[in-house]
Amino acid sequence: MVRVVLNGKLVVVVHINVTVTPTDSVLPPIVFTHGWVDNSTVWNSVRRELGDRTTMAWDLRGHGQSDSPPPGEYGREAVLADLQHVLGQFDKPVVLAGHSLGGYLSLAYTLQHPEQVAGLALIASGPGFRNADAREQWNRAVDLSAAKLDLPAGSEEISKHTDSWVLDELGTITAPTVVIVGENDKRFQPAMKVFEAKLNVIHSAVIGGAGHSVHRKYPGPVAAAIRQLDVARN
Template sequence: MARASLNGIEIDYEATGAGPVVLLSHGYSATRRMWDDQHRALGDRYRVISWSMRGHGATDSPADPAHYSAPLTVADIRALLGHLGVERAVIGGLSLGGYVSLGFALEHPQMTRALVICDSGPGYRSADAREAWNARARERAGALETRGLDALGASREVRESASLHRSAQGLAHAARGMLAQEGSRVIDGLAAIRVPTLIIVGDQDQPFLAPCEYMAKKIPGARLEVIRGAGHSSNLDQPEAFNRVLLDFLDSLPPA
């Protein structure tokens, strides 16, 4: 565990191993600890960085809800890489972490060596579909404010992170500001991504199978891998299969 003062907050992160850098971002209401197995599996060949987003785990939870957004999350990734002296990295994440990884690649293509997008989606062009998603995000925020951390969901990455969170209010702010989406910049930008991209999804992750297939078609040259027996936490549900696919992709990249 390490901490860095960046963009006005204290960010909790872990960096292990040596070699080309792989930065991994967690899903909503999980923490950096969901990537512990990838630290172990990749550490002999890669420098793996995981971190907890604003409002999550041991990272600060600002009181001002305006301090939570997808662009600020992208800025936090940029600041963390700068703090660690990293100029270019494989950028990856699961669920919300995958969405902000796409945003990072579009904002900082020169810093993105490759993308790994897991059990995620690119957002919506339809304003009605986006509002339906955002309404669910607001409902999650309200439940956290009413019931506290007991309102967290039942998915594996969330269950295993529940005891690591410090602020139900921070998670509520993150739901409204980071999980909720504005505009269609990410989905509209998929065809502009020009780095090697691996998309991983569990075969039981029904809500995200179609979005992952869509991204694989829209991102030039993207590779789609479906993990059998995995749900929305493919790296936790089937770690050996996940790590095998991930290492095969990383080892295939041109030299850093």
């Protein structure tokens, strides 16, 4: 692990596990970001459905085969720096596809680097909370869940919310966006309405019978929804 200064802050740079499936496609590569306590392999079935496309999936720090830095090194800025690093191998804008936390991070990255993002696929994701009490309630729930799991020390920070920056700036994002949610995912269904009101949503998909992990059980419909970004591009 290496410590570097990024945007005036000291950040621990860690090894990030990345898998890339290259193709000859001229369409934007699709970069998949998983949710909390998950890993990049969760995208395998969706990526197979998109086998004609160049795709990448990566493990968040403290997840899968990526390194686990010490506590205090799992904040949003550090994770976005990881994403910036792994995207360095592409010489053109990409589609950012993210599930749950991965969707939130994709939004945050788009706010920082809009020129690098050709489109967004938000899968069972939310934009955070404007109300401080709601953030605190969410963070307490994260702590309770983390206490029951065998996680790297301090890694629950990656899933916590400390501000409403993404939600406040949502309307400035212009990238074409698809929003996907499971029919039974009651927690994240309201976020679809927020995204439709604030973002350039060109397609929304509610997947029948699906819960929060819609991409696990219904990779075909999820991949088909992501392909709607190509329809809009044409």
